[in-house]
Each structure stands twice: as C-alpha cells, then as structure tokens.
Amino acid sequence: MVKYVFITGGVLSGLGKGITTASVGLLLRSMGYSVTSIKIDPYVNVDAGTMNPYMHGEVFVTEDGGETDLDLGHYERFLDINLSKDNNITTGKIYLEVITKERRGDYLGQTVQIIPHVTDEIKSKIREIARRSSADVVLVEVGGTVGDIEGLPFLEAARQMRLEEGSRGVIFVHVVLVPKLSTTGEFKTKPAQHSFQELRRIGIQPDLIVARSERPIDGGIRSKLALFGNVGVEEVVNSYDVDPVYEVPLILKNQGVDRLLTSKLGLEYREPDLGPWVELVERYRSISKTVRIAMVGKYTALKDSYLSIIEALKHSGIHLGVKPQLVWVEATDVEAGRVDPKEVIEGVDGAVILPGFGSRGVEGKVRVIEVIRELGKPTLGICFGLQLMVVEFARNVLGLERANTTEVDPNTPHPVVDLLEMQRGVVVKGGTMRLGALPARVIKGTLAYRIYQTEVVYERHRHRYHINPHYVDALESAGFRVGAVSFEGFPEMMELQGHRFYFGTQAHPEYKSRPLKPSPVFVEFLKASARL
Numbered sequence: 001m002v003k004y005v006f007i008t009g010g011v012l013s014g015l016g017k018g019i020t021t022a023s024v025g026l027l028l029r030s031m032g033y034s035v036t037s038i039k040i041d042p043y044v045n046v047d048a049g050t051m052n053p054y055m056h057g058e059v060f061v062t063e064d065g066g067e068t069d070l071d072l073g074h075y076e077r078f079l080d081i082n083l084s085k086d087n088n089i090t091t092g093k094i095y096l097e098v099i100t101k102e103r104r105g106d107y108l109g110q111t112v113q114i115i116p117h118v119t120d121e122i123k124s125k126i127r128e129i130a131r132r133s134s135a136d137v138v139l140v141e142v143g144g145t146v147g148d149i150e151g152l153p154f155l156e157a158a159r160q161m162r163l164e165e166g167s168r169g170v171i172f173v174h175v176v177l178v179p180k181l182s183t184t185g186e187f188k189t190k191p192a193q194h195s196f197q198e199l200r201r202i203g204i205q206p207d208l209i210v211a212r213s214e215r216p217i218d219g220g221i222r223s224k225l226a227l228f229g230n231v232g233v234e235e236v237v238n239s240y241d242v243d244p245v246y247e248v249p250l251i252l253k254n255q256g257v258d259r260l261l262t263s264k265l266g267l268e269y270r271e272p273d274l275g276p277w278v279e280l281v282e283r284y285r286s287i288s289k290t291v292r293i294a295m296v297g298k299y300t301a302l303k304d305s306y307l308s309i310i311e312a313l314k315h316s317g318i319h320l321g322v323k324p325q326l327v328w329v330e331a332t333d334v335e336a337g338r339v340d341p342k343e344v345i346e347g348v349d350g351a352v353i354l355p356g357f358g359s360r361g362v363e364g365k366v367r368v369i370e371v372i373r374e375l376g377k378p379t380l381g382i383c384f385g386l387q388l389m390v391v392e393f394a395r396n397v398l399g400l401e402r403a404n405t406t407e408v409d410p411n412t413p414h415p416v417v418d419l420l421e422m423q424r425g426v427v428v429k430g431g432t433m434r435l436g437a438l439p440a441r442v443i444k445g446t447l448a449y450r451i452y453q454t455e456v457v458y459e460r461h462r463h464r465y466h467i468n469p470h471y472v473d474a475l476e477s478a479g480f481r482v483g484a485v486s487f488e489g490f491p492e493m494m495e496l497q498g499h500r501f502y503f504g505t506q507a508h509p510e511y512k513s514r515p516l517k518p519s520p521v522f523v524e525f526l527k528a529s530a531r532l
C-alpha cells in the first residue's frame with residue numbers, strides 16, 4: 001500500500017521546505033523505495049507560468065511541458081527522476097476542475113462546498129498521482145505557512161487522508177524556523193510554538209519536527225521544541241544552513257531520520273546507500289580553484305529567478321573541480337549607465353546570458369553581449385540569451401541597423417528573431433508557449449555535437465519566438481553557425497567560429513542538470529571558462 005508523507009511549514013515561507021522534502025525523498029529512495037513528490041501551491045494561479053520571477057522565483061519546466069514551482073526542480077535534482085506537470089497542484093487547478101464539474105452537472109442537486117467537494121478533489125488528485133507513479137511513498141509538500149487562509153483546504157484534505165489511510169499510511173513532517181537573536185545569541189522557539197498550535201487547531205499532530213536554523217541548535221532547544229510540539233526528543237531534528245544543500249540528506253541521516261521514517265511508515269529498514277552524495281559533498285568542499293562567471297539578466301535582485309542555472313553551474317563545477325563565483329550584471333543598470341559593462345566583463349572568465357521576456361533591459365543586455373563577444377570571453381546564451389546574441393551580431397557584425405526580435409520591436413526592419421509560426425493566433429497566455437522536452441537534430445562537426453556527442457537531443461523549452469531562418473545564410477557566412485536545428489526547421493543552437501566558446505541554445509539545458517549527472521552544455525562552458 002502506498003504511503004504518504006506530508007510536509008508543512010511554520011513561522012515563515014522560504015524556509016527550505018523544498019530541500020527538506022527532497023532530502024526526505026532521497027533517504028527513502030536510497031533505502032530502495034520508489035518515491036514521487038508533489039508540490040501544493042495554494043495560490044489561485046493555475047500554474048506558475050503567468051507569474052513574474054520576482055513573485056515566485058524561477059518557473060521550472062517539466063519534460064511534459066508543465067510550468068511549475070521551482071521546488072519540482074529540487075525534487076528532480078535530489079531524486080533523479082522526471083516529474084509531470086501534474087505533480088504541481090495549485091488552488092487554481094483544483095477550482096478549475098471543481099467549477100468545470102459543477103457546470104457539467106456532475107454535482108447536480110448539491111450545494112458545492114469547500115468541504116467536501118474541494119477537499120475531495122484535492123485528495124483525488126493526490127491519489128491519482130500516487131496511482132499513476134506506482135511509487136512506494138508519495139511526498140506532499142504544502143507550500144506557504146500553516147495558518148495561511150489559502151492553505152486551509154489542503155491541510156484539511158491532509159487531515160482527512162490521515163484518518164482514511166491510518167497513522168502508518170500518512171505521516172506529517174513539520175518544518176519550523178528557529179531564529180537566533182543577534183543581540184543575545186539566543187535561539188527562540190516562540191514562533192515555532194505558535195505554529196504547532198496553529199497545526200493542532202487544524203487537527204494535525206506532527207510525527208517529526210525539522211527545526212531550521214542558521215547554526216546547529218543545542219539539546220535544550222530540542223527538548224523545548226519536543227515539549228511544545230508534543231513529540232519525543234528524538235523526533236525533533238535539526239537542519240542548519242549548509243553549503244552545498246546536497247549535504248542536507250546526510251545531516252538528516254546522521255540524526256536518524258531514515259529509521260524514524262521507516263518505523264513510522266511501517267516500512268522495513270534498509271541501510272541507505274548515500275555513498276555518491278557523501279563523495280559529492282567532499283568533492284565540493286575540497287575545491288579551491290574558482291572561476292568567475294558573469295550572470296547577465298534583469299531579475300538579478302532575486303537569485304531564485306535563475307535557480308536551475310545556478311545549480312547547473314554548481315553541478316558542472318563539482319564535476320570539473322572548480323567553484324563558479326557568480327558576478328551579477330543587471331541589464332537595466334547597464335542600460336541606465338550605472339554599470340560599465342567593459343569594466344565588469346574584463347574581470348570575469350565567462351558569461352551566461354540569461355533567459356527572459358519583454359523589452360525591459362534588452363538594450364543593456366545587447367551592449368553587454370557586444371563587449372563579451374569582442375573580448376572573446378566564453379559565453380553561454382540561454383533562450384532569450386541566444387536570441388539577443390543573434391540580435392547583437394546582426395546589428396554589429398552584419399550591419400543590420402535596428403535588427404531586433406519582434407517581441408521587443410514589432411516594426412523592426414530586420415526581424416532576426418520572430419514569433420514561431422505555431423504561436424500566430426495564440427491569445428491565451430497560460431500554458432501556450434512552445435513547452436517541454438522537444439527534439440533537435442545536432443549537426444556533426446559542430447561545437448554542439450562535441451557537447452552532446454549524439455545526433456538527436458531532447459532539451460526542455462519555454463518560448464514563443466525563434467531565430468528567423470531567413471537570416472541563417474547571412475549569419476553563417478559571417479561565422480555565426482547553426483549547431484542544431486529543431487524538427488520544425490529553425491536554428492536551436494548557434495555557435496561562433498573562431499571563438500573559444502560562444503554558444504547559445506534555444507532550449508533550457510539547466511532543467512535537466514542533476515548533481516550527479518551535470519548538463520554537458522554547462523560542463524563544456526565551464527571547462528572553457530576555467531581553461532581546463
């Protein structure tokens with residue numbers, strides 16, 4: 001019978017619940033149990049695709065083209081599995097379903113209510129994913145903080161599931177922040193106490209408490225949390241800040257979380273095989289060589305906007321034995337003349353031109369790209385990054401004045417980047433981009449082929465625009481060559497001849513990068529940057 005682990009959070013959001021969930025999953029998986037993971041986001045958007053990254057961090061794209069919460073990225077990286085768009089449940093999705101059913105007449109004669117109709121829909125979605133994945137254990141992370149109005153129906157559904165599945169079928173892990181006062185250096189448990197009370201009011205008793213803190217907490221604090229949380233002292237574990245986050249599963253294992261999980265879920269205990277993770281963390285710790293990478297984008301104030309790219313660079317770094325040191329270059333600052341791109345770029349070993357949407361910051365990015373190309377620094381352009389590399393090249397090398405993407409300038413005389421054919425006539429915004437894993441044919445003898453070493457690659461996409469095939473001849477004859485082509489026939493990867501590494505891809509290779517299996521694109525980029 002399938003088991004469920006619900007992970008809730010107290011005190012504040014952004015605690016690292018996603019990492020805790022992924023780490024719990026990894027412990028179970030390394031004991032030989034199959035695991036899947038669901039993220040519940042109580043906001044009313046149907047998915048994360050329509051949100052600004054400043055609201056919510058990066059939009060993580062799944063193989064099947066879901067635009068999901070970034071926690072799915074944590075799950076995929078730790079568990080080394082591919083999840084579906086369905087693994088991200090939102091209030092929007094649930095209500096859309098319930099209202100569609102109501103209109104169809106499925107509830108004919110009834111008053112449709114939060115309990116039982118909405119809660120039933122939530123439970124049935126969770127159980128459906130469990131059934132489809134045929135996992136031994138399903139992790140369900142409830143986003144937000146206990147006590148949020150939006151989260152109540154989901155917690156109510158979780159409470160009911162415990163009743164229905166029994167205490168060995170459903171367990172609760174509650175993650176709380178234990179802040180430290182800078183004035184006295186004292187850990188405070190009061191916010192955690194309030195969140196335990198809030199949980200109890202909803203009818204949920206945690207089986208395990210994960211205390212998140214900056215530094216390790218002491219035994220006294222642990223006992224206090226146990227007392228107020230109504231659990232045994234050994235059922236309070238501490239997850240303090242670590243770098244890399246891939247150490248968290250090891251920290252939890254050291255505190256016996258593996259045994260606690262199996263005994264509470266009624267599963268047989270098997271010694272977890274965490275060897276590769278221990279090695280990964282040791283390797284990371286032993287790295288002394290750094291490589292400075294400029295990150296050129298416009299959502300740089302919130303680093304979570306580019307989370308998978310940061311992680312992909314880290315994975316490659318561990319693999320190669322170098323530590324990427326990120327130098328953030330805010331395109332709007334360049335545009336406004338607050339930052340001199342030459343000064344910044346001269347000080348780095350390589351640059352990533354980040355993905356994005358819309359015209360804000362575009363001219364700043366183009367200016368930075370020009371500097372990077374002229375200085376010959378290794379460059380990796382991702383999606384909008386590649387598109388703007390083409391815009392820059394068209395303007396400054398081909399001499400096509402005012403060349404642009406029609407996303408920014410619909411009236412440009414040289415639409416070197418243009419709307420995809422399939423996008424013409426698309427008016428609905430949610431979930432309508434060219435999304436998910438799609439194939440590209442890699443051309444032999446190119447840098448792209450050296451990177452992938454195979455002819456057909458599937459990377460994940462999220463875009464509406466593409467490089468206009470009409471300009472390919474002109475670009476190629478000036479040395480900016482096509483390295484791979486989509487099955488629809490437009491350039492998917494471009495690379496500059498005679499340059500150490502000047503490479504752009506329409507796809508997002510960062511989504512598939514895993515700590516133990518880094519993306520080859522990032523590995524080659526970092527290799528060139530670090531001159532390995």
Ligand code: GLN
Nearest residue numbers: 355356383384463464465
């Ligand atoms: N805005 C561009 C497009 O829609 C690039 C998108 C991206 O960088 N993900 O094609």
